[in-house]
Amino acid sequence: MISRALYPFLSEALDSSPAVALLGPRQVGKTTLALEIGKVRGALYLDLESEQDLAKLAQPELYLEDHQDRLVIFDEVHRLPGLFPVLRGFIDKGRRAGLRTGRFLLLGSASLDLLKQSGETLAGRISYLELSPFNILETGERTSEDLWVAGGFPESLLAKNPRQSLRWRQDFIRTYLERDIPQFGPRIAAEALRRFWVMLAHNQGGVLNAAQFSRNLGVDVKTVTNYLDLLVDLMLVRRLPPWHGNIGKRLVKSPKVYVRDSGLVHALLGIQDKEGLLAHPVVGQSWECFVVENLLGAGIGAPQGFFYRTGGGAEIDLLLTWPDEEIWAVEIKRSLSPRPERGFYSACSDLAPAKKYVVYPGAERYRIAPDIEAIPLPQLAAEIHAKAILNVEF
Template identity: 70%
Template sequence: MIARDLHNKLVDTLQHFPAVALLGPRQVGKTTLALEIGHSRNSLYLDLESEQDRAKMAQPEFYLSDHQDKLVIIDEVHRAPGLFPVLRGLIDRSRRAGRKNGQYLLLGSASLDLLKQSGETLAGRIAYLELTPFTVLETPEFPSDELWVRGGFPDSLLADSSAESLRWRQNFIRTYLERDIPQFGPRIAAETLRRFWIMLAHNQSGLLNSSQFARNLGVDVKTVNSYIDLLVDLLLVRRLTPWHSNIGKRLVKAPKVYVRDSGLLHALLTIPDKEALLSHPVVGQSWEGFVIENILGSVSDDVQACFYRTAGGGEVDLLLSWPNGNLWAVEIKRSVTPKLERGFHSACTDLNPSRKYVVYPGSERYRMALDAEAISLIDMVRELNDIGE
């Protein structure tokens, strides 16, 4: 079994909060990680997709009161929206009795849904962590591009063949569209949402043009934005915001959008393997999204991420803004001989970043200019990970 980098952070967070919500898409490994932690202590696992476990929780206050000496792991917690006020009362009662933290580990497949339900009810009592698909730091034993091509969902990455991996991802997409997504909002025709998801895949790393999507789908802009919001909330799509600052430049205001897992991106575009990907027009944009997901999975929550683009052509693929005010400019190139372009130099003149990197698929780290380095993705995330420790 592949060890997850989030393991130690989750254990530590449980020591400091009565409740921890572990968020992530379905099949990303939340249950496996939770049970691994639960095996090392007195714990109880409840799956709210199980009729038997839902029956146990018909009167949650009575049932959970009998297990306050355990770490209670509640899977698919979004199925019980009325549970959070109950948890608040139980947590407060335990606090008054002098009991320790680490009482509840809540697993959910959507971010905003849980935040809405628990944000006020459990304020000061709950911490949120996101489990992403596997990252390059977690899978050093795999060929360098296999994680990129197949994506980081465990069953996809560990499949016996490329065909089996693609088949798993296609079934995953179908299940989300037909069974899972209807749980989280108004009924949306699965075929319409599939078409929209595929459009997003073709637009990988592009600026969000809601009006164009609306025309292509035959719906209004408000509906398109609700689709985007839903896929973002389900942690399947990333909306990367543009840099906003009064620097006397005309800045692009639309966000960029990415299908977060590269394997799902390739499945949506029916790209079966590396050879097909390398000859596909989306190859550069796919690599960009893959790099961004790995980088953002290695920085702390207080680091702000955005992109920079001006009407005059200045552009940085990823801008990391640190709490101390420092900026890191990260350019992403799918070339073993990357070159710094005029737009990057122009943007750096505007922004004056403290560090400049070009992430590329090679392994050698070297200086490209006086203050800019070419760096591999694995070295980049290791550096970020070391800072966060």
């Protein structure tokens, strides 16, 4: 079993808060991680997609009353929204009795739905963590290129061969479109959403142009926005916001958008293996977004991620802003002899970041300028993770 970097953060959150919500797309490993930590804590597990477990909660007050001394794990908790007021009552009652932490672990596949339900009812009583697909810190002997091609979903990465990996991802996409997505929002034609998802993959890492998507799909801009909101909510697509500040420059104001898991990008585009990827026009943007997603995942939410671009051509692929107000600038190159563009130097002059890196697919870390380091992805991910440990609070 591959150890998850989130494990100690989840354990600490349960030690600090009466309820913790663990969010992430389906098949990302939420249940496995929850059961692993639940085994240590003697937890009770309830799958709310199971009719048998749902029946146990026909009268949740009575059921939970019999298990006050145990951590209770609720899988797919968004299926039972009426449970949240009950949990609030038990948390408040437990606080009066001295039971202040580690009462409930809530697992959910749709962040907006769960955040809205829990936020309205459990405000001040719940912490949130997101579990992403495997990142470069977790995959051990597998190379960053293996992870890049297959993506980080466990069943895809651990498949016996590339053909089985691709088939799993294709089935995953089909299941989301035909079964899962209709559960989370207004009825959307699966084929229309598939076309939009494929367009996002072709436009991987591009600045959002909703009007162009609208024309290509034959729908209005509002519908495009709804499609995008849904895929972001399901944690399948990321909107990387532009950095904004009063620096006297004309800044790009639209976000970049990309499919978060590189393996899903390749499946949507029909790319079967590394050779096919290297010959595809999306290869550069696929690598860039793979690096961005891994670095943000390594940070466990501690640094906020942005990109920086001005009308004059100054650009930084990824800006990490830390709670201590430190800024890190990251340029991404898929070259063994990486060199920053002129726009990177110009952008760094605008923002004066504390650290400047160029991530590349090599194995050696070295200086390419007095204040700029070329660095392999695993090393920068480890550095970000180490700093995140000092900054994450629950």
